[in-house]
Amino acid sequence: xxKILQFFKNLTKSRTxxxxxxxxxxxxxxxxxxxxxxxxxxMISVRIDLxxxxxxSISDETVKILNELDKDVVIxxxxxxxxxxxxAYSDVVEILSHYDKHPHIKVEYVxxxxxxxxxxxxxxxxxxxxxxxxxxxxxxxxxxxxxxYDLFSxxxxxYTWGQDITGIKAEQGFTGAIKYVSADVTPVVxxxxxxxxxxxxxxxTVVKEYLEKNNYExxxxxxxxxxxxxxxxxxxxxxSPTKDLSSEEAxxxxxxxxxxxKAVFMFDSLESNPQxxxxxxxxxxxxxxxxxxxxxxxxxxRRDPTNPYAILLDIQSSSIVPEKFNTIFTNSxxxxxxxxxxxxxxxxxxxKTSDKAxxxxxxxxxxxxxxxxxxxxxxxxxxxxxxVSKILVIGNxxxxxxxxxxxxxxxxxxxxxxxxxxxxxLQDKKDEVIIAPKTYETPVLTISAKQAxxxxxxxxxxxxxxxxxxxxxxxxxxxxx
Numbered sequence: 001x002x003k004i005l006q007f008f009k010n011l012t013k014s015r016t017x018x019x020x021x022x023x024x025x026x027x028x029x030x031x032x033x034x035x036x037x038x039x040x041x042x043m044i045s046v047r048i049d050l051x052x053x054x055x056x057s058i059s060d061e062t063v064k065i066l067n068e069l070d071k072d073v074v075i076x077x078x079x080x081x082x083x084x085x086x087x088a089y090s091d092v093v094e095i096l097s098h099y100d101k102h103p104h105i106k107v108e109y110v111x112x113x114x115x116x117x118x119x120x121x122x123x124x125x126x127x128x129x130x131x132x133x134x135x136x137x138x139x140x141x142x143x144x145x146x147x148x149y150d151l152f153s154x155x156x157x158x159y160t161w162g163q164d165i166t167g168i169k170a171e172q173g174f175t176g177a178i179k180y181v182s183a184d185v186t187p188v189v190x191x192x193x194x195x196x197x198x199x200x201x202x203x204x205t206v207v208k209e210y211l212e213k214n215n216y217e218x219x220x221x222x223x224x225x226x227x228x229x230x231x232x233x234x235x236x237x238x239x240s241p242t243k244d245l246s247s248e249e250a251x252x253x254x255x256x257x258x259x260x261x262k263a264v265f266m267f268d269s270l271e272s273n274p275q276x277x278x279x280x281x282x283x284x285x286x287x288x289x290x291x292x293x294x295x296x297x298x299x300x301x302r303r304d305p306t307n308p309y310a311i312l313l314d315i316q317s318s319s320i321v322p323e324k325f326n327t328i329f330t331n332s333x334x335x336x337x338x339x340x341x342x343x344x345x346x347x348x349x350x351x352k353t354s355d356k357a358x359x360x361x362x363x364x365x366x367x368x369x370x371x372x373x374x375x376x377x378x379x380x381x382x383x384x385x386x387x388v389s390k391i392l393v394i395g396n397x398x399x400x401x402x403x404x405x406x407x408x409x410x411x412x413x414x415x416x417x418x419x420x421x422x423x424x425x426l427q428d429k430k431d432e433v434i435i436a437p438k439t440y441e442t443p444v445l446t447i448s449a450k451q452a453x454x455x456x457x458x459x460x461x462x463x464x465x466x467x468x469x470x471x472x473x474x475x476x477x478x479x480x481x
Contacts, residue, residue: 058099061175065175066102069102069178070104074137074138074139075096075105075108075174076109076122076136077110077135078110078134078136080113088152105178112132122136137180144176146177150173173213175213176213176215179215187216187235187427189218189236189237190221190230190235191219191237191239192221193221194224196243197242198397203402206405210420223245227252228256229252229255229256233261235426236253236256236262236263236264238265239397241276241279244276244278244279247278249278257391259386262390264394264419264426265279265283265393266397267290269293269295269333269395273292273362285382286380286382287347287380289338290335291370292362293333293361294359294362295329295334295360297309298358307330310329312326313326315327315351327418328404329395330398333396334353335374335393337349342384344382344384345382346380348380348381349378350418351375352374352375356372357372357374358374378393379391379422392425400415400416
C-alpha cells in the first residue's frame with residue numbers, strides 16, 4: 001500500500017504529468033472557445049462576403065435606393081424554392097436575401113407547378129410572357145419580368161456550343177426593376193432612325209440593356225414619318241448617322257431642342273465623307289460644329305500600339321462626369337468649339353487628345369490637317385430660351401457598340417459609364433446611380449520563372465527541413481524532461 005501511495009506521489013511531482021496536464025487543459029480551453037464561437041455565430045447568423053467584387057452583396061447605390069423607397073414592392077420567384085439551392089439561381093437567392101431585409105421589399109417563392117393559376121393571376125391577358133423560373137417584380141399595377149438572361153452574363157462556348165455563365169447581373173436587374181415599377185414616370189429615350197444610324201437592337205444591345213436596367217424605356221424615332229418629336233421624349237440620341245437630315249426633319253428637331261429638349265449626337269469619321277449640313281446648322285446654334293477629319297494619335301502612350309486611330313482617352317472627373325475614366329475611341333472625328341459663343345451658352349470639353357494628335361482631313365482639298373489637342377466630346381448647355389436645353393456631341397459612335405465592348409473590354413465599359421453619366425447630366429439627375437453587373441473572377445497569381453524556382457526550392461527543400469529540425473528539437477527536449 002505504501003508503495004502504491006509513493007508511486008502516485010512521485011507521479012504528481014513528475015514533469016511529464018505536469019506538462020501533460022497543462023497540454024490537456026490548453027486543448028480543453030481551445031475546444032471550449034471554438035464551441036462557444038460556433039454557438040454565437042449560429043445564433044447571430046453572420047455571413048461574410050469574401051468574394052473580390054462582393055458578388056453576394058448589394059452595393060451602397062442599391063441600399064440608397066431601397067432606403068428611399070416609399071412604396072411596397074413584391075418580388076416573386078417562380079420556382080420550387082427547395083430546388084433552387086442546387087442550381088445557378090442559388091447566387092440570385094443569396095443576393096435577394098439582402099433586398100428582403102428592407103421594410104418595403106417582400107420576396108416570395110411560388111412554384112407554378114403546385115399553383116398552376118398563379119401566373120395567370122399576375123398576367124391575365126398574357127402580355128408579359130411570364131414563364132416558370134422567371135422573377136416578377138411588382139408594385140401596384142406595374143410589373144417587370146426578369147428571365148435567366150436578365151440575371152446572368154453569358155458567353156458562347158465554341159467547344160460545347162453552349163452558353164457559359166461569366167457573371168451575375170442580378171443586382172442590376174432587380175434594382176432597375178424596382179426603380180421601374182415604383183416610378184411614377186419612366187423616362188423614354190428615343191434613338192433616331194432613317195439616316196443610316198446604328199441599329200440599337202443589333203449593334204447597341206449592351207447599351208439598350210443598361211438603359212432598361214437603369215429605368216429607361218428605349219424607342220425608335222423617325223422624324224420623316226412623324227409630325228414632331230413625341231412629348232414623352234426625355235432625350236433623343238443620334239447614333240452614327242451616315243446621311244444628313246432633311247430640312248423638314250431638322251426643323252422638327254430644332255423645335256424640340258428650343259423647347260428645352262435634350263439630345264446626344266454621335267458622329268463617326270466616315271471615309272465616304274457625307275456632308276451633314278442640316279446637322280451642322282443645329283450644332284452651330286450651340287456653339288460647336290463638326291470637323292470632317294479622322295483623328296490620329298501620335299503619342300504612343302495614348303493609343304493602341306497597333307492602331308494610331310484607336311485613341312486612349314482620359315476623361316477627367318467633372319460636374320458632368322463624377323469619375324475619371326480611361327476609354328478608347330476608334331475612327332473618330334474631332335469637334336470644333338466656335339469662338340463666337342453666346343453668353344447664355346456654356347460649352348464644356350469632356351475628352352481631348354494629346355498635343356501630338358492630328359485630325360487628318362478626309363477631303364485633302366478642304367485644307368491642311370488639324371493640329372492637336374483635339375476635342376472629341378463636348379457638353380453644351382443653352383439657357384437662352386424659356387427652358388434650358390442641353391446637348392452632348394461626341395465625335396465617335398462606335399465606342400459603346402457591342403463590337404467595341406467585346407474587343408476592348410473594361411475600356412469600352414468605362415466608355416459606357418461615361419455615356420450613362422452624361423445622360424444623367426442631360427436630365428439634371430446629379431444623384432442618380434448606375435448599377436453595374438459583376439463578373440465571376442478566378443484569382444490568378446502571376447509569378448516569374450525566377451520566383452517559381454525560389455518557391456519550388458522553398459516548398460520542396462526548405463520547408464521539409466524546417467519541419468524535420470523542429471521535430472528533432474522537440475524530441476531532444478522531451479528526452480531531458
